[in-house]
Amino acid sequence: MSSGIYIHIPFCSRKCDYCDFFSFKASSSYVDKYIDALLDEINSGKHQALSFDSIYIGGGTPSCIDASYINRILSRLYARYNLNSPEITIELNPETITCEKLQIYKESGVNRISLGVQSFASKNLEALGRHRMVDLNSLWPVIFSIFTNVSIDLMYGIPKQTLQNLREDLRSIPENIKHVSCYCLSIEPGTQLYKKSCNLNLPNDDLLLSMQETIINFLGIKDIYRYEISNYARPSFESRHNLHYWQYDNYLGFGAGAVSTISGERMENTKSMLKYLSRNYVESAYSLSENEQINEYVMLALRLIKGLDLSAFQRRFSKEKVNELLQRISDNNKFFYLKDNFAALNSQGLNLSNTIVSNLFL
Ligand code: SF4
Numbered sequence: 001m002s003s004g005i006y007i008h009i010p011f012c013s014r015k016c017d018y019c020d021f022f023s024f025k026a027s028s029s030y031v032d033k034y035i036d037a038l039l040d041e042i043n044s045g046k047h048q049a050l051s052f053d054s055i056y057i058g059g060g061t062p063s064c065i066d067a068s069y070i071n072r073i074l075s076r077l078y079a080r081y082n083l084n085s086p087e088i089t090i091e092l093n094p095e096t097i098t099c100e101k102l103q104i105y106k107e108s109g110v111n112r113i114s115l116g117v118q119s120f121a122s123k124n125l126e127a128l129g130r131h132r133m134v135d136l137n138s139l140w141p142v143i144f145s146i147f148t149n150v151s152i153d154l155m156y157g158i159p160k161q162t163l164q165n166l167r168e169d170l171r172s173i174p175e176n177i178k179h180v181s182c183y184c185l186s187i188e189p190g191t192q193l194y195k196k197s198c199n200l201n202l203p204n205d206d207l208l209l210s211m212q213e214t215i216i217n218f219l220g221i222k223d224i225y226r227y228e229i230s231n232y233a234r235p236s237f238e239s240r241h242n243l244h245y246w247q248y249d250n251y252l253g254f255g256a257g258a259v260s261t262i263s264g265e266r267m268e269n270t271k272s273m274l275k276y277l278s279r280n281y282v283e284s285a286y287s288l289s290e291n292e293q294i295n296e297y298v299m300l301a302l303r304l305i306k307g308l309d310l311s312a313f314q315r316r317f318s319k320e321k322v323n324e325l326l327q328r329i330s331d332n333n334k335f336f337y338l339k340d341n342f343a344a345l346n347s348q349g350l351n352l353s354n355t356i357v358s359n360l361f362l
Pocket of ligand 1: 011012013014015016018019020021023059060061093116
């Protein structure tokens with residue numbers, strides 16, 4: 001079974017108003033020290049016996065640092081780990097893209113890019129506290145001349161957004177995009193948007209549902225199908241890395257704030273830069289109980305449209321646990337369907353997934 005590697009680059013050019021990720025404004029002196037600490041962490045990493053078929057460089061905005069750092073990180077991973085034809089993704093912000101950077105990524109082994117578009121409309125970007133100084137239409141030819149496997153992140157449920165406005169965003173997606181992640185804006189405590197949340201004029205629940213249906217239908221017509229609650233892909237362009245999370249496979253995380261889970265053993269890295277730079281990488285390490293693993297497995301696998309693979313679940317846990325799960329599913333049967341040994345949420349269940357899935361917890 002293959003596993004994934006995640007690399008966290010916590011730097012951004014500026015902080016967006018809705019962002020609650022572990023990220024902050026980059027300063028060049030910090031970046032250099034951080035990458036040195038990250039390379040040391042990779043060097044001291046264990047689990048060389050595992051085989052990895054995906055690397056995901058996320059953040060933050062990995063493209064806001066010099067591309068030579070990405071080259072060094074990937075070289076170190078190749079030297080240290082058993083990489084099996086990996087899908088290598090890097091997250092990019094349109095403002096920080098140059099042709100030269102894209103070339104260096106490609107030469108370093110990157111074969112998939114994920115572009116944080118969020119919206120094509122400047123009104124929406126302003127509402128999110130993001131600003132776009134580049135013309136995306138001039139960037140696409142550069143991007144597609146270097147990469148074919150391109151994903152974009154879009155957001156909906158933006159303050160004052162209308163269905164018409166969402167349709168315009170969807171129509172602006174270039175034809176050759178292979179993957180779209182479409183997230184509903186969530187206002188998290190501690191963010192700038194949260195402080196303004198009383199006056200935001202957010203779309204109501206009915207409009208949000210219509211927006212989601214519009215996204216599913218629009219992308220479906222383009223042969224970009226929904227394979228996870230918030231993710232859509234052309235056939236065989238699903239994110240290999242994210243599938244590892246949803247299928248509860250092993251993954252290693254490097255960088256401040258990164259998390260690893262290997263065979264039920266979890267390790268969470270520190271979010272303190274000072275600790276990270278002094279090589280005190282790990283904040284906590286603990287074993288997940290069997291019930292905790294089962295609950296996480298169910299919660300993640302039911303995000304997939306094809307659902308939870310009951311045979312894989314049985315191999316990992318036991319026949320008794322499958323029977324217990326099937327009993328809980330049958331108690332909530334109007335939200336599920338069973339097909340080809342998979343248990344999946346139906347469309348009603350997907351709309352209420354948080355509540356329904358928590359009914360299945362042990
Ligand atoms: S670019 Fe992404 S990670 Fe950086 S501040 Fe904006 S939302 Fe957060």
